[in-house]
Amino acid sequence: xxxxxxxxxxxxxxxxxxxxxxxxxxxxxxxxxxxxxxxxxxxxxxxxxxxxxxxxxxxxxxxxxxxxxxxxxxxxxxxxxxxxxxxxxxxxxxxxxxxxxxxxxxxxxxxxxxxxxxxxxxxxxxxxxxxxxxxxxxxxxxxxxxxxxxxxxxxxxxxxxxxxxxxxxxxxxxxxxxxxxxxxxxxxxxxxxxxxxxxxxxxxxxxxxxxxxxxxxxxxxxxxxxxxxxxxxxxxxxxxxxxxxxxxxxxxxxxxxxxxxxxxxxxxxxxxxxxxxxxxxxxxxxxxxxxxxxxxxxxxxxxxxxxxxxxxxxxxxxxxxxxxxxxxxxxxxxxxxxxxxxxxxxxxxxxxxxxxxxxxxxxxxxxxxxxxxxxxxxxxxxxxxxxxxxxxxxxxxxxxxxxxxxxxxxxxxxxxxxxxxxxxxxxxxxxxxxxxxxxxxxxxxxxxxxxxxxxxxxxxxxxxxxxxxxxxxxxxxxxxxxxxxxxxxxxxxxxxxxxxxxxxxxxxxxxxxxxxxxxxxxxxxxxxxxxxxxxxxxxxxxxxxxxxxxxxxxxxxxxxxxxxxxxxxxxxxxxxxxxxxxxxxxxxxxxxx
Amino acid sequence: xxxxxxxxxxxxxxxxxxxxxxxxxxxxxxxxxxxxxxxxxxxxxxxxxxxxxxxxxxxxxxxxxxxxxxxxxxxxxxxxxxxxxxxxxxxxxxxxxxxxxxxxxxxxxxxxxxxxxxxxxxxxxxxxxxxxxxxxxxxxxxxxxxxxxxxxxxxxxxxxxxxxxxxxxxxxxxxxxxxxxxxxxxxxxxxxxxxxxxxxxxxxxxxxxxxxxxxxxxxxx
Numbered sequence: 026x027x028x029x030x031x032x033x034x035x036x037x038x039x040x041x042x043x044x045x046x047x048x049x050x051x052x053x054x055x056x057x058x059x060x061x062x063x064x065x066x067x068x069x070x071x072x073x074x075x076x077x078x079x080x081x082x083x084x085x086x087x088x089x090x091x092x093x094x095x096x097x098x099x100x101x102x103x104x105x106x107x108x109x110x111x112x113x114x115x116x117x118x119x120x121x122x123x124x125x126x127x128x129x130x131x132x133x134x135x136x137x138x139x140x141x142x143x144x145x146x147x148x149x150x151x152x153x154x155x156x157x158x159x160x161x162x163x164x165x166x167x168x169x170x171x172x173x174x175x176x177x178x179x180x181x182x183x184x185x186x187x188x189x190x191x192x193x194x195x196x197x198x199x200x201x202x203x204x205x206x207x208x209x210x211x212x213x214x215x216x217x218x219x220x221x222x223x224x225x226x227x228x229x230x231x232x233x234x235x236x237x238x239x240x241x242x243x244x245x246x247x248x249x250x251x252x253x254x255x256x257x258x259x260x261x262x263x264x265x266x267x268x269x270x271x272x273x274x275x276x277x278x279x280x281x282x283x284x285x286x287x288x289x290x291x292x293x294x295x296x297x298x299x300x301x302x303x304x305x306x307x308x309x310x311x312x313x314x315x316x317x318x319x320x321x322x323x324x325x326x327x328x329x330x331x332x333x334x335x336x337x338x339x340x341x342x343x344x345x346x347x348x349x350x351x352x353x354x355x356x357x358x359x360x361x362x363x364x365x366x367x368x369x370x371x372x373x374x375x376x377x378x379x380x381x382x383x384x385x386x387x388x389x390x391x392x393x394x395x396x397x398x399x400x401x402x403x404x405x406x407x408x409x410x411x412x413x414x415x416x417x418x419x420x421x422x423x424x425x426x427x428x429x430x431x432x433x434x435x436x437x438x439x440x441x442x443x444x445x446x447x448x449x450x451x452x453x454x455x456x457x458x459x460x461x462x463x464x465x466x467x468x469x470x471x472x473x474x475x476x477x478x479x480x481x482x483x484x485x486x487x488x489x490x491x492x493x494x495x496x497x498x499x500x501x502x503x504x505x506x507x508x509x510x511x512x513x514x515x516x517x518x519x520x521x522x523x524x525x526x527x528x529x530x531x532x533x534x535x536x537x538x539x540x541x542x543x544x545x546x547x548x549x550x551x552x553x554x555x556x557x558x559x560x561x562x563x564x565x566x567x568x569x570x571x572x573x574x575x576x577x578x579x580x581x582x583x584x585x586x587x588x589x590x591x592x593x594x595x596x597x598x599x600x601x602x603x604x605x606x607x608x609x610x611x612x613x614x615x616x617x618x
Numbered sequence: 619x620x621x622x623x624x625x626x627x628x629x630x631x632x633x634x635x636x637x638x639x640x641x642x643x644x645x646x647x648x649x650x651x652x653x654x655x656x657x658x659x660x661x662x663x664x665x666x667x668x669x670x671x672x673x674x675x676x677x678x679x680x681x682x683x684x685x686x687x688x689x690x691x692x693x694x695x696x697x698x699x700x701x702x703x704x705x706x707x708x709x710x711x712x713x714x715x716x717x718x719x720x721x722x723x724x725x726x727x728x729x730x731x732x733x734x735x736x737x738x739x740x741x742x743x744x745x746x747x748x749x750x751x752x753x754x755x756x757x758x759x760x761x762x763x764x765x766x767x768x769x770x771x772x773x774x775x776x777x778x779x780x781x782x783x784x785x786x787x788x789x790x791x792x793x794x795x796x797x798x799x800x801x802x803x804x805x806x807x808x809x810x811x812x813x814x815x816x817x818x819x820x821x822x823x824x825x826x827x828x829x830x831x832x833x834x835x836x837x838x839x
Contacts, residue, residue, distance in 0.1 A: 217670050217673055256622075273769075
């Protein structure tokens with residue numbers, strides 16, 4: 026073990042950056058629109074992602090209306106229902122969660138947290154946003170083309186995705202695939218920035234093991250996304266060929282409406298492999314940044330160093346690596362060799378180990394902490410609870426034998442909404458409440474934040490907990506109408522109506538959040554530079570909101586890790602990362618091993 | 619998916635090696651101070667653009683690994699009819715080797731400060747890359763003339779798709795090469811264009827390597 030303590034402070038040379046290196050906006054347009062400053066790009070990403078996310082929220086309302094009150098709303102026919110399902114899933118997973126966690130939080134937090142002036146390739150970074158926006162616009166356009174958006178389900182499984190029985194078969198699916206391809210190109214531009222900035226642009230003293238876990242999470246997720254998205258790219262290109270040019274990559278020989286189609290010999294399973302090779306890492310691409318952010322929220326608001334920092338880092342890396350060898354657990358029912366199923370069930374369950382380590386460490390960080398129940402902390406706590414309950418049902422589904430009867434029921438819907446929908450969204454809300462003061466210089470309103478949290482948190486449970494029961498009694502997912510079936514008992518109908526009403530309320534409650542965002546921008550309490558008394562570098566900027574270039578003339582020097590809270594003998598209960606050695610009483614104790 | 623998993627394993631080994639250099643077992647809560655002497659704290663050994671290119675090449679690499687995986691899985695289906703490999707592909711391969719070699723010379727010249735030889739190398743590399751692309755189009759032409767259309771058999775579809783994606787990557791590289799050449803032409807000194815030339819050369823060697831693997835795959839099946 027290298028003992029790197031207490032080097033002479035004066036030995037660090039000042040690191041001034043000449044003006045040449047910085048990009049300087051020359052006009053209003055290059056300052057706010059075509060801007061190369063990562064902070065502006067972050068806001069652009071976040072606002073775009075939240076806007077398209079609202080569209081997906083409304084789509085989920087429409088679906089719930091049909092499920093809760095079948096046949097009441099005549100405009101939601103089976104085709105429309107499938108279109109809503111598909112677009113809701115695709116938007117939420119890719120265009121909201123991936124975009125806001127990596128493009129939004131990544132752009133804002135990486136340069137500030139590692140002490141850089143900006144991303145390493147600012148021009149490419151700017152392009153990344155505009156390409157993302159184009160992808161979103163192409164996606165939105167698919168609502169308005171003849172035949173409407175695709176209704177193939179968010180997994181876009183062939184052959185049904187491009188057969189004439191599926192809504193949106195004419196143009197919707199083409200625009201969907203094109204939008205995905207554009208998104209992946211745009212993401213690759215951004216992802217290169219996130220990864221290389223962490224590798225190259227850390228300020229002096231910022232070793233990898235001094236990085237906040239937020240940066241670790243976003244960094245690892247970006248690496249994973251760079252390696253996983255190409256699989257979706259390949260799948261999308263090949264399916265586009267099948268649809269537009271008549272190739273048979275995925276399309277088997279088919280008879281449609283009594284007519285032999287020109288396709289033949291293709292393999293739908295091949296698409297499933299490609300899709301899930303992307304699709305499972307995608308779960309962790311969303312989860313790892315959330316893990317990182319929540320670690321920092323908990324540590325800051327419990328005024329306690331994160332328990333087992335090293336384990337947290339190792340767990341992030343281990344989850345990132347393992348998530349590439351579990352993809353076929355989404356395909357247990359595709360008729361695969363049982364030995365494959367055994368292999369993938371094993372790897373799937375092994376992932377539970379590093380994940381459980383993280384959960385224990387969060388709980389142990391809270392243990393005896395000085396917990397401040399601020400709004401970000403409430404969301405962080407809500408995340409832990411939700412992630413545990415969502416993760417435990419994952420253990421059910423990870424077992425091939427248990428999965429077979431539960432596959433394609435509402436149980437699956439409940440599982441992934443808890444673990445991949447609600448949990449990361451809670452983190453995103455918490456993170457917005459946490460960093461909004463840095464972005465705008467003003468606090469979000471506390472009372473409105475509490476209201477928003479309680480409705481969202483309790484509402485999410487009221488929505489998704491009963492769905493587990495629906496799944497266990499056999500209610501299938503993706504059904505427009507349940508009809509006469511043994512599982513369609515009166516209690517199922519009542520429960521569905523209940524879920525719908527709660528979903529409407531929770532969705533509407535998000536308006537409180539939007540109002541808070543807008544109102545606090547003007548009327549919020551002045552935040553000052555470091556309202557949460559946090560240690561990480563983004564709170565130590567000379568100006569709030571940080572000016573272009575983030576730091577003054579000199580880059581900060583880092584002297585310590587990111588979690589020096591409640592250090593015995595220190596003057597305050599936090600020691601910023603860029604503060605030189607402090608006098609303190611006695612040796613430090615109680616640091617976790 | 620074996621080709622993909624294999625490629626991922628290579629990346630995993632590189633990442634594991636890199637991580638092993640990063641003192642992941644450090645106890646940061648015990649280490650206070652500027653730690654200027656610790657590894658990774660000197661000025662970055664490589665310019666950001668080089669690291670960026672390496673990461674990008676990993677992404678391109680996995681893209682082709684995935685196409686290869688799909689190819690290998692699809693070819694076992696009953697309807698696969700291998701197509702003849704146009705002779706011109708051998709010629710194209712030679713041209714691409716020449717292109718890569720020319721950029722290799724350009725890089726050596728830039729390191730040695732000989733801007734004249736840099737210009738020659740860049741021009742030769744760019745011209746031969748264009749020739750390669752033309753040759754690939756000619757190969758398509760020949761296949762189409764022989765009745766091997768895109769949609770008539772999956773083997774054909776894969777051939778057009780994979781060669782097309784490879785060609786697009788080379789065409790993208792030509793944009794960067796063109797900018798570098800323009801910079802050299804506008805009177806840039808050798809050391810000013812060195813980094814750009816190095817990046818182009820690395821990209822070219824990588825695409826040559828990808829092409830050799832793809833070509834071997836097409837020949838063998």
